[in-house]
Amino acid sequence: MTDVSIIIVNWNTRDILRDCLLSVYAQTQALTYELIVVDNASSDGSAEMVKHEFPLVTLITNSENCGFGVANNQGMRIARGRFVLLLNSDTLVLDGAIQKTLHYADKNPEVGVIGCQAVWPDGRRQNTCLRFANLSLLALSSLLFFREAKPFQIPLLHPDRYLNLDLEQEHNVDIVAGCFFFVRQDVIDKVGMFDEDFFMYGEEAEWCFRILQAGWLIRYFPGAKIVHLYGASSFQVEDVTRINKRKGVLLFMHKTRGLMYAWLANLIMTLGVLLRIPFWVIEDAYQLIAHRKPLRVWDKRMKVIGFHFAGFFAPVWK
Structure with missing residues (x-):
């Protein structure tokens, strides 16, 4: 064999x-x-x-x-x-x-x-x-800090x-x-x-x-x-990857812990995305002040926000 x-x-x-x-x-x-x-x-x-x-x-x-x-x-x-x-x-x-x-x-x-x-x-x-992943760890990573900022790239937030x-x-x-x-x-x-x-x-x-x-x-x-x-x-398809990663987390929670658990996880992730909006604005403003090309990723960010909001009405991660 x-x-x-x-x-x-x-x-x-x-x-x-x-x-x-x-x-x-x-x-x-x-x-x-x-x-x-x-x-x-x-x-x-x-x-x-x-x-x-x-x-x-x-x-x-x-x-x-x-x-x-x-x-x-x-x-x-x-x-x-x-x-x-x-x-x-x-x-x-x-x-x-x-x-x-x-x-x-x-x-x-x-x-x-x-x-x-x-x-x-x-x-x-x-x-x-x-x-x-579980709700407490997800809340810690999503709500307390901006993980995207390099000073906060520590394991506790992942x-x-x-x-x-x-x-x-x-x-x-x-x-x-x-x-x-x-x-x-x-x-x-x-x-x-x-x-x-x-x-x-x-x-x-x-x-x-x-x-x-x-x-x-x-x-x-x-x-x-x-x-x-x-x-x-x-x-090669980073914008699709953003959504697929989030779908994966929520689908895993749905299958292993149930629909309500996944719904709560989606709520936490939605709040986390909304908290990041000021950070994104500051980041883009810095790019403008530094005379660099601003990050043109708001369409991708809005897709992420739209995905999570849709999840309140139907399990879109399935």
Whole structure:
């Protein structure tokens, strides 16, 4: 039986995807694996590149962008491995990370999902250990400070982050980031795959919630390392990403805590956006005073405000 099925979802990241695939081949030995690429209707020639340069890769091409969860589910349905690795296209595998994770997983059968250490290209660590959002943490981050201001970029103001986590040590966590998501096939068989109501953002949290409910652990394992460029696809549609992130939070709360909980979360997030309006005005005024081009993002901001106000009348995050 194949040890690991590596699934990579791609949307318009051809050159980055090529580097990712090359790193997998260069850094993965001493195990059997298959590579599955799911292309979400890229327009940059990604699918053609995979077909011609990596003929051994199983390629699934979609006629439209189905989103992160749906595309990964397509790969998982044909996966033959004892384990499945969901790997972002904007990553580079380092120092045998996949076989190290496989070895660790075989030694720790109580662990259902493993995430690894991720670093920026300059070597700085990324915090890929996340926790489930709740109303109190959401209120703290949304209402007390302006998170966008650099002086306030502290973990306490980010409801999905752990405080003071030693990233050199193993930890049981609520969620590991989807850039490197190593999951047992047994978990998939028992718990199921991603909830396809999520387009992008929030699907890992909801899946991890179900996996923990089923009795497995979610483990951060720093013994394996990747480079993660972060957001290579989502940065191409930043305005859509703003809404999808908020949808993901609210949909997660709706599915795990109920409609009223999600409605209260939407209220908190709405107040948080309204509190930020003076900050945005000051920021734009500074740009004008400094003789720079003002930020032309009010249309995007109004879309966010409109999304939250609509949520008071119907669960628009569904």
